[in-house]
Amino acid sequence: MTIRKHRAWGEPGRLDPTGVVVGSDEAAAAEISRARRGGRPNPMIELTGGDLWRTLGGRNLGRGAERAGSTRFPIDLGVATIDGDDHPFVAHVLVRRRAWQGRIFVAMNAQYLGPWDLGPKAHPNDGLLDISDADLSWSDKLAARRRAVTGTHLPHSSIAVRRTASFATDFDPPGLAYLDGERVARVRHLELRVEPDAFTVVV
Secondary structure, eight states: OOOOTTOOOOEEOOOOTTOEEESSHHHHHHHHHHHHHTTOOOOOEEESSSHHHHHTTOOOOOTTOOOSOOEEEEEEEEEEEETTEEEEESSEEEEEOGGGOSOEEEEESSSOBTTBOOOTTOOTTSSOEEEEEEOOOHHHHHHHHHHHTTTTTOSOTTEEEEEESEEEEEEEEEEEEEETTEEEEEEEEEEEEEEEEEEEEEO
């Protein structure tokens, strides 16, 4: 069940013996993709790094530090259909052209993309993706880039935003699609959907 207002989210718990430990969003998506190809359930995943990990409150404790405990979170899975091929993702989708020219499209399941807070209202268990879509001038791009570190680039009159469980759009000219930080393919037609409560993450 996706999160509801005034309801606790997550519960104390450790990784199941059949679960996997990974250090990045890309690696988490790869484990899920491997399970789906094999017809197996999505694995429980313990995250030790990445943007979803950061969104869930993960932090580097330093050498010699001990964690007080771990928490299990139900997480939505994003699926990007790129020109007919399905690709799962756990944190975000970015579509852009080389050198960041022209249109920039972002769909956030997590709050962060690298150093940027591109989804200040995004939640990985609300059944929605937070989408930002813009074709800004260079000066506006530079200003938005600076403000994106703190999530204050939104609202912006030239950035179209929406929160939705599914979305489709075309890119002309084609864009470069990055899923969870990994360049996947050039894309002309992109479809996005959310699979609620698709897997469990331990942080």
